[in-house]
Amino acid sequence: MRKTLSVVAAILENENKEILCALRSPKMSIPNHWEFPGGKIQDGETPAEAIEREIREELKCSIEANEIFLTSHHDYDTFSIDLTAIRCKLVEGFPTAQEHSKLIWLKRENLDSLKWAPADVATVEQLIKEQL
Template identity: 45%
Template sequence: MKKQFHVVGAIIENEQKEIFCALRGPDMSLAGFWEFPGGKIETGETPEEALVREIKEEFNCEIEVREKVEDTTYEYEDVMVRLETFKAKLIAREPIATEHAEVRWISRDEIRYLNFAPADVPAVEKISKKQ
C-alpha cells in the first residue's frame, strides 16, 4: 500500500487580486512544480491550524484561513496525497521564500500557465475561472 499524506495549501490573494504561488526547490519532492504553499497536517491539528503553522514556518508571515476551495486526492507514483486548499488572507508581513526556489504573485488570468503540481490543478482550475 502506498504511503498516504494529508496536506493543506493556501490560496493567498493580495489587494491587487494576485495569488501567491511558490516554486518547489531542487531538494524538495516534486521539484520544479509550482504550488499553493502549505504542508502536512500534524497529529492533533485541524487543517486550518496546520496551514497557519506551515505558512509561518516556510514564509515567515501570518495568514487568516478562510473558506475551503477544493479537497483533492491525487495518486502520485509512490504516494497518495489528499490536499485541502483554502482561501487565506495575509495579516502580518510579506511572505519570503525560505525553502522554495521562487515565489510570485500571479494574476488569475496567468495562473493557469504555471506548471502546477498535479494535486493543485483542480484548485487552479477553480480559481482561474473566478474574477
C-alpha cells in the first residue's frame, strides 16, 4: 500500500499580481520541477499553521494563511500527495530560497510555461482559469 502525504502549498501573490514559484533542487525528490513552496503537515498542525511554519523555515519570511484555494490528490509511483493550496499574504521579510534552486514571480498567464511537479498541476490550472 502506498503512503499518502498531507502537504500544504502557499499561493503568494505580490503587488504586481505575480505568483511565487519555486524550483525544486537536484537533491530533492522530483528534482528540477517547479512547485508552490510549502511542505508536510506535522501531527497536530492545521494546514494554516503548517504553511506558516514551512514558509518561515524554507523561505525565511513570514506569511499569513488566508483561505484554502484548492485541495487536490495526486498518485506518484511510490506515494500519494493530498495537497492543500492556501492563499497567503506576505507579512514580513522577502522570500529567500534556502532549499530550492530558484524562486521567481510569474504572472498567472505564464504559469504553464514552467515544468511543474505533477501534484501542483491542478493548482496551476485553477489559477490560470481564475484569470479568465
